[in-house]
Amino acid sequence: MIRFEDVDVIFGDHRAVSHLDLEIQEGEFFTLLGPSGCGKTTALRALAGFVQPTGGRIRIDGRDVTRVPSEKRDVGMVFQNYALFPSMNVRDNIAFGLSVQKGDQRLSKSEQAKRVDEIAERTGLASSQLDKNVSELSGGQQQRVAIARALVLTPRILLLDEPLSNLDAKLRVQLRDQLKQLQHEVGVTTVYVTHDQEEALTLSDRIAVLDAGRLQQVGTPEEIYDRSATAFVCRFIGESNRLTPGILHRLADAGVDPDAKSYVRPEKLLLASENDPQPAPASLAGRVVARTYHGSHSVYAVAIGDATLRVSVAAGSGARRWDVGDAVQVGVDPAWVLQYPVA
Known part of the structure; x- marks a missing residue:
């Protein structure tokens, strides 16, 4: 469904992503894993359309989207800091993408409200929370709002940039399990960025490990852990x-x-x-x-x-x-x- 074809991203003298070749299957929970500065977030942002590759191509369903604007790629994005609107309540935050749609895609107010209620329930947000200001919610609840806002537009691809990193350890584990269950129920192709090895191993169908902008290995969690392809992967994943x-x-x-x-x-x-x-x-x-x-x-x-x-x-x-x-x-x-x- 998604293909990176020899993708380079260069900022000045820094090569953030180098000759990235990668395929992601439809319905997959796919994780980009690596230490800080390895290029994983840059690759995700290039897929989203927020960063322009210096070279190579990105395809979605065979279509070259390398120069296609972000809003025309049918992707939903959840940022590390959630990027919620502090002046809006939960309902309006979730509905924001629906409210700015134009033309034939735009839903009526009643249809928007129904869609928001459905996605809020699916993401574990109680109806009593929808009229609260987002600043009144806990970090875990805000994360659910961010995911609901991305999913309400029914994107074909969901992108998540370290969405659990701001939460405490116990809540991270709880929401990690819920996120995996939600992704399975919705069936949306998901690309997830993290530096947390345990997150990657427990959430992913497959993992791509990057280091210094270069792809080190792609495989299932078992393959990455038990049959690490390089010494870097072996040292980075788990203990050895x-x-x-x-x-x-x-x-x-x-x-x-x-x-x-x-x-x-x-x-x-x-x-x-x-x-x-x-x-x-x-x-x-x-x-x-x-x-x-x-x-x-x-x-x-x-x-x-x-x-x-x-x-x-x-x-x-x-x-x-x-x-x-x-x-x-x-x-x-x-x-x-x-x-x-x-x-």
Whole structure:
């Protein structure tokens, strides 16, 4: 449905987006993920029509929209700060786009009111809130108003620029789940920008990871996390242990390349006491030097020679616990070691 074809966006001497080739399918929840300054918001704004690409093309349903004005692209946009009108009540904020439509598209006042009521209910806004000034609402409620305002025009594409970043952690999780459910119910193709890896992994059908304006990898959350295509993606997504040359040489007999840049996720490692059977195809003897409790799991720091590996162990009935100073072995399955060429 959406195609970026060799898109460049250059501001002066700064190349914000570099040779971006990307396809987004209809009905997909697609996330642009990366650190600050990676080009994700610039790419989103280019799709919206707020930024003019320096080179390349953007297509929607095969139509070249690179030079098409934003209002003619059939997209709805939710900004990071919501961009609501503080002097208007909730109903008028939601209805704003409908009120400025012209010609055959313009609805009657009664039709506008009906559409606003429908989209307010769908986005979880109570009818009692519609006559309130938006300044009276909480951050979470304001976010719902911004989404309702974008969806009331029934756009084919919904664009969201870090819409949860201004909320506290608990509310972010709650609204994240509601946003995913809403997108599924409405079926609108959604392009979402965030720097939050957990948001991206839990919300997305597919993710594009960017760094310094360049696309690093596109894939499902599982592909991005378990089979990171580059060392940058591996380091940026979740936690990982960088394996030292000493550890790599000890794993060479298990098929691990000792000369590659290598990482392994903490939860992919297995922990056992020193006298237990070997827990994986390869085993490294070490000693527990720290333990941190996270509720659902504990993380053990295990010293192995001059290196320290972090091992995540799930909590639960019968879960074992090791103390600082305990001699242990860390089990490594070579299949879970992510390796990359040394630049």
